[in-house]
Amino acid sequence: MQTTFDLIIVGGGMVGSALACALRDASLRIALIDGGPLQRDNSPQNEHEFDPRVSALTVSSQRFLEHLGAWSLMVDERVSPYRHMQVWDGLGTGHIEFHADQIQHPVLGHIVENSVTQAALLDRLQTQDNLSLLAGERLQTLLDDGELGPRLRLESGLELEARLLVAADGANSQLRACAGFAMREWDYLHQGIVTTVEVSESHRKTAWQSFLETGPLAFLPLPDSDDGRHFCSIVWSNVPDQAERLMALDDSSFCQELERAIEGRLGSVLTTDQRYCIPFRQRHAVDYVMPGIALIGDAAHTIHPLAGQGVNLGLMDAAALAEVILHAHERGDDIARLAVLQRYQRQRKGANLSMMGAMEFFERLFHDRSMPLRLLRNSGMNWVDGAPMIKQQLIRRAMGLQGDIPRLAR
Template sequence: MGDKRELLILGGGLVGMTLALAAARRGMASHVVDRADPAELLAEGFDGRASAISTASWNLFTNIGLADALEQHGCPIESIAVTDGMKPGRLDFTPAKGDSTLGRMFANRQLRLALHEAAAAEPLIALHSRANVTERHRDEHGVHAVLADGTRLNAALMIAAEGRQSPTRDDAGLVVAKWDYRHRAIIAGLTHAKPHNGVAWEIFYPAGPFALLPLRDDDQGRHRSALVWTVSEEDAAGVLTLSERAFLAEVERRMHGVLGAIAADGPRSSYPLGFHHTARITGQRLALIGDAAHGIHPIAGQGLNLGLRDVGALVEVLVDGMRLGLDPGDAQLLARYERWRGLDSFSVALATDGLTRLFGIPGRLPSAIRRLGMGAIQRTPPLKRWFMDEARGVTGKLPELLQG
């Protein structure tokens, strides 16, 4: 059988690599298979995206030994400002004195670097890069995958972590509910004259949300933020081909001067926005995590955090089972993971979809009603605290790895 391990993780992105590392810290060995070339993934400028890491997700990184490598690169989110087109009725989420921040912003490249460096030093992780899977097999005795070069990888449990277009999920015949928002997220880095003071801006326009996410100042002391601008599919190509001057003018018009004069910091990119959720996240000796199980709108910055909660729950379920002498692919363990994560991920997915549709209704009356609702939340501290706890990811039953 060769090198049989507990886990066969198909997909070596942020969620898949975090799972491999978290499992290794609990004594589980894994094969990680990824089609990408690490040198390209880790190259400067490969991916301009940035991710909001919630308090719970930061606890996970701390508990698996990544905090020291990441701390210097993260920018604390001190507050979140939510506004309907910069009209009166702004909603501010600011933690009470003594509470933790609402999260940290990281460039995705820094997250990948920390994960790959930690995995390279971990003997319980076997990374198979630039590898294509030609065969997947699951039965009552175990799982295996065959790579294009003929290598056979054996394990007790197969994990689908390949993202939204997961071939492992599709191969298993798991039903997916999905729809296309017919929008694209335009991603760009900005430098700006005024400091952001750790404020994340979520400005809602009928065409889609316009988010300004705080990043650390660069080596030259320039203030930086990440832009995530949602535009309709038919407008995306035009926005991407605008000259730099014209693009910045459009961005400044939507920012209403909150960060002062701006300049571009790197190239623009985009990706399509859609919703999907699998009816089930497990099968015979199979578990889905991250975007393979659920893809949501980036409106609340919870996509990656949702996947990291999958990681924490799955590792806890497997560790508890192995203490009892159960095989990692045992159906009872997978049923527990299904119960734990199925409802939570679906609830978050529906909430983000509802927000997207609610703020997408044009017209003065819908805008007035939305601002009235935001004003009511602004004046109700317990409700505001609940929203902040949701943003921090500290509500509900938390896996041990996500606890402080």
């Protein structure tokens, strides 16, 4: 089989698959490597069963996925638009509401199961002529003695080389570690409980978020079933002891605690799917690139899921890197040259750090229990809620409609 490529992407998740798909019309030899099957699961889908992993996709992410030809496939399968967002301080009176009408837009975003996005991208990749899919393959080590550029040795013994390698293999990236990228990281000392729940009242196309003493709780709207049942995906951030206690509860007791925590705003919490507990940790690569290698998505940065921006940042990384590669290739430039790759880093590093800084600020702001700060926090939320111009700016930035947006996502 072919063992030399112009570009090898390690990691076939949403971000790696999106990058490969964005380069479908380029005269580049591309390989996509992943330990999984790299094809959709075609088993029958129960309308009452949801992937516990969901993303709040912004309008800019939607536009990028439309460009890739994946969005229509996702809509055909299952997406949940939301037009309204309610945020409040569970310990006080602070409250902010956001609505799509405030910026004359049909939606604020869409809640989409990660498996739906992944399946749509994989469908697109199956027909991509310039792409080799290497499923069930895992990276063993990185060598630097290839004739073209870096050389990969896989656990199967296969060796591949390419002018450019892209690490899209997640927060614990093996390629990033092999290449020796320096990281800054710290533990949030919080864990997130994620699952799907059925509620007795409609979510009304609204995303709900309460800031509790132990951490934020989000109820994200999922599609109603044909028989009128209502579902939400939840992300409940807690300190480790509290998370352990909640995970140990039986389903009925957990639903009762969850209903109290959300103040019954969606009626009764009737049922819960299997619960998963995920530790929250922030990571950020000091540099995203070195000669012949680039990091994208969680391999470059992970943030607190406070606003559901992690996947959106990764998709914008993929869009920006694709633009840089396409532009360099059209000009006859070396796509692996450090000066070329630094164009991608300049575009994305500042934007990612800005979002990470904002999430860090809000996480610390709502984690502080002191009474003076709590009063200031509640007053500030209510003031912003009454300031339409500021709210419009916040909405546009959260939707990915403001700032340095890659051309493919506009």
